[in-house]
Amino acid sequence: MNNGAIGFIDSGVGGLTVVKEAMRQLPNEQLIYLGDTARCPYGPRPADQVVQFTWEMSFFLLKKNIKMLVIACNTATAVALEEIREKLDIPVVGVIMPGSRAALKATKSNQIGVIGTLGTIKSSSYKNALKSKVPSIEVQSLACPKFVPIVESSEYHSSVAKKVVSETLRPLKTRASLDTLILGCTHYPLLRPLIQNEMGSQVKLIDSGAETVSEVSVLLDYFNLAAQPRKNKPANAFYTTGSAAMFKEIANDWLELETINVEHAKIGGNERDQT
Template structure:
């Protein structure tokens, strides 16, 4: 078997990135690890997030991964520089790709960012956006209710709409905003509801497509792309309840045919 790409997230949100990786890189085997038992990461301290992220990384390094994708905005904000410095494999996150996609989209330089408390407080998106274009106006809002709702499998319907409507009131008061970044990989699972609440004048941006493109470019640069298996095997791991994880996985991949997929429980206590 070819060496796989490793993907980590605090829960099920990173599956939105995995779906896009499979679509753009159909010959690449993937190993996904979602820390569903300790999700959400947003309210946790930087030290906790770094500890949990390193535990996931060590788990995947034992699987002989050739590259790491941090499909979690909070973990990206707090750990990516350290991981890139200390690991011998390429490491990318989701914040810079999301920022690039938003810059391409905006017509008036007013960009909104919604994410976890940790991501918003880190200022990582504001920094990434202004590194690309210095005159960007950034409005940020933490949405702590979204991740727990998604982890319960509530992705649409009246309850999801009510929570989204109530949560987004402060950021939607900014009439000039024309682009909204989903600064958490859980949020694309609510994208239809968020778009409906935000209205058609606002472009809602997920970092998944741009992250997959950066992954492809990174594989080519390091000459580690897999060119052989048209239907590679994939492994998904979760640290918490597998029933809900499987249910959400089935919703995300219901219309997809990406090869053999196995889903297992992961124990990070002894990694």
């Protein structure tokens, strides 16, 4: 038993999809979230810079004595998970293996699609993860660089979003036997109704973030780190490097929580040398 908090980091609001599932499935746990909204999107940035930003976010949460770190961002997981997991002495969880496992469990046709940011798709992380588990699997990957800006600017209900989603996904729709599509970016579940509509109901959408909660839960139990039910559980805390008001608006709209506490966070500086 360990009543410490679980930390979540993301390039912006996308990782809230993971937090939303964690709140439902692990209500005893205190969650602390940091979104680097000011420097979002991470997708088009060089890998080195994403690694540095991910370290900066990790240090911010480590100072809050978290017992586990979830890199709730596909781009950051792709380039930084291995290094961070190796250097920290708390369990570190990414979103790519959980999404891959869930897709392999779901597919019947052995044809899986992956959509993500430029950085995630260029890293081939999903393709490598899927093929390392099931070498015969066929993977069709597609970068969707326009999706994150739509979500971060709260445009995800608009007609522009519908048009962008439709045009972007066209290359995947020619693959008739593709039965499973990984939403390989934690922002994409906000576009889920539009994506499902474009792909058709026969395609199962895998929310890599939501699947990550399963891995968090397994590791909490395996390492005996789960929190006890308690009346005085500290409130979940949300931080953003950008506008707290805008972050709160999306979080409220989406987590359907009107009372969450969002604070502005200042991070940066090369704290990586301090390890």
